[in-house]
Amino acid sequence: MFDFGQVIDFLPQLGKGLYYTLLISIVGLLIGFILGAIFGLGRISKNKFFFIIASIYVEVIRGTPVLVQAIWLYFALPIILQFQMASITAGIVVIAINSGAYIAEIVRGSVDSINKGQMEAGRSLGLNKHQTMRYIIWPQAFKRMIPPLGNQFIISIKDTSLLSVILVPELMFQGRYIASNHFNAVEIYTTVALFYLVINFSLSLLLRYIERRLNY
Amino acid sequence: MITVQDLHKSFGDNEVLKGINCEVEEKEVVCVIGPSGSGKSTFLRCLNLLEDITSGNVIVDGYNLKDKTTDINMIRTEVGMVFQQFNLFPHKTVIENVMLAPRKVRKISVQEARERGEALLKKVGLAEKADQYPAQLSGGQQQRVAIARALAMEPKLMLFDEPTSALDPELVGEVLEVMKQLAKEGMTMVVVTHEMGFAREVADRVMFMDEGIIMEEDTPEIIFTNPASERTKNFLNKVL
Ligand SMILES: Nc1ncnc2c1ncn2[C@@H]1O[C@H](COP(=O)(O)OP(=O)(O)O)[C@@H](O)[C@H]1O
Numbered sequence: 001m002f003d004f005g006q007v008i009d010f011l012p013q014l015g016k017g018l019y020y021t022l023l024i025s026i027v028g029l030l031i032g033f034i035l036g037a038i039f040g041l042g043r044i045s046k047n048k049f050f051f052i053i054a055s056i057y058v059e060v061i062r063g064t065p066v067l068v069q070a071i072w073l074y075f076a077l078p079i080i081l082q083f084q085m086a087s088i089t090a091g092i093v094v095i096a097i098n099s100g101a102y103i104a105e106i107v108r109g110s111v112d113s114i115n116k117g118q119m120e121a122g123r124s125l126g127l128n129k130h131q132t133m134r135y136i137i138w139p140q141a142f143k144r145m146i147p148p149l150g151n152q153f154i155i156s157i158k159d160t161s162l163l164s165v166i167l168v169p170e171l172m173f174q175g176r177y178i179a180s181n182h183f184n185a186v187e188i189y190t191t192v193a194l195f196y197l198v199i200n201f202s203l204s205l206l207l208r209y210i211e212r213r214l215n216y
Numbered sequence: 217m218i219t220v221q222d223l224h225k226s227f228g229d230n231e232v233l234k235g236i237n238c239e240v241e242e243k244e245v246v247c248v249i250g251p252s253g254s255g256k257s258t259f260l261r262c263l264n265l266l267e268d269i270t271s272g273n274v275i276v277d278g279y280n281l282k283d284k285t286t287d288i289n290m291i292r293t294e295v296g297m298v299f300q301q302f303n304l305f306p307h308k309t310v311i312e313n314v315m316l317a318p319r320k321v322r323k324i325s326v327q328e329a330r331e332r333g334e335a336l337l338k339k340v341g342l343a344e345k346a347d348q349y350p351a352q353l354s355g356g357q358q359q360r361v362a363i364a365r366a367l368a369m370e371p372k373l374m375l376f377d378e379p380t381s382a383l384d385p386e387l388v389g390e391v392l393e394v395m396k397q398l399a400k401e402g403m404t405m406v407v408v409t410h411e412m413g414f415a416r417e418v419a420d421r422v423m424f425m426d427e428g429i430i431m432e433e434d435t436p437e438i439i440f441t442n443p444a445s446e447r448t449k450n451f452l453n454k455v456l
Pocket residue numbers: 227230232250251252253254255256257258259
């Protein structure tokens with residue numbers, strides 16, 4: 001009835017999709033992490049301006065669906081700017097900006113969760129604020145960030161499948177293309193699902209390993 | 217070593233310190249006693265600017281802390297502080313806790329920081345714990361590490377905020393012993409404490425704080441046997 005053997009014929013095309021899924025996830029999340037660190041610090045900053053900018057960013061992104069963000073960026077923004085981004089670039093930007101907002105909250109929450117006695121102990125020893133953050137607060141906050149960051153990475157990787165609507169040639173896009181031309185939805189979508197599962201499960205294992213290595 | 221002139225400190229409209237005046241001489245050991253909420257911690261924390269000063273002057277080692285030109289990080293290297301909750305760095309081993317500030321602030325070599333750290337751990341009786349993490353130590357041991365960590369900066373002055381209040385009773389003695397030793401060596405110390413035995417034995421002077429002012433200060437003999445103020449008497453009756 002189902003012929004999973006034929007999937008082999010489509011592996012090169014699915015592989016190409018996988019390549020873009022990974023590319024967009026990795027580059028998008030790297031940029032997202034940097035955005036998250038910057039705006040996360042904004043959310044705990046005493047500087048009013050920086051705090052407000054960071055808060056607006058976080059609230060706007062958290063308050064709108066990633067699918068709407070992608071479509072807006074790819075189909076609406078070009079009309080305003082008179083400039084069309086390549087779909088892969090747009091995909092990276094969506095993942096970066098979207099994950100950045102959630103990561104900012106993760107960063108804020110983790111730094112906030114470090115007992116304020118730690119900052120006081122550092123400062124009372126003559127370390128300046130920057131040194132105390134770097135040597136005392138960040139290392140502890142970073143460890144607490146790993147589980148929620150892992151969660152966010154997995155969510156963002158799955159979000160890349162929505163980028164097929166803005167024509168990013170990622171895994172889901174390729175799957176839909178194949179399935180609609182060859183009427184093998186069961187075989188292809190099952191395979192696609194397995195691909196996502198393998199990526200995310202590997203990531204889970206890696207994060208668990210890192211977390212254990214950081215144990216003290 | 218310390219001069220405090222008409223120090224006021226408010227949190228919002230809650231005035232916690234209402235005009236503190238005092239002096240602490242070099243090599244003097246001053247114990248601060250008083251009921252909970254009277255502002256003892258706040259007073260101590262004003263001495264190294266963990267709390268900013270609302271008004272008045274605090275002069276430490278010749279530097280006025282209110283002065284914008286005073287380098288507060290430099291002052292803090294001269295003023296060690298020991299907290300009720302120890303506040304050791306949990307992600308660092310004992311020796312790393314002790315070595316961090318001398319390395320990063322005093323910029324001494326790893327070699328020198330390690331030697332200094334090991335000597336201090338030996339002094340507080342914890343040489344063999346150097347490579348353990350704080351969580352593996354008892355409260356008393358953690359507090360002794362915290363003292364070693366503060367001493368590693370070679371401060372001229374040590375502040376203690378109820379250093380034994382978070383400890384199980386059987387662990388209090390080992391910490392007080394280290395502090396006594398320090399006092400004997402001539403360290404200038406300001407100690408907020410509920411350990412009246414310690415105050416009596418070690419302090420050169422005892423200050424009784426109540427409702428944001430120093431109600432009375434005198435030698436331990438006088439404070440504990442013949443205090444001038446009714447308030448002091450009442451407080452001591454309750455705690456002794
Ligand atoms: N950071 C703070 N913000 C607001 N109020 C504070 C703060 N720290 C202390 N207080 C208030 O100041 C008063 C004195 O506190 P504290 O100095 O800790 O007293 P003590 O150490 O003598 O118990 C208390 O009423 C406390 O609620």
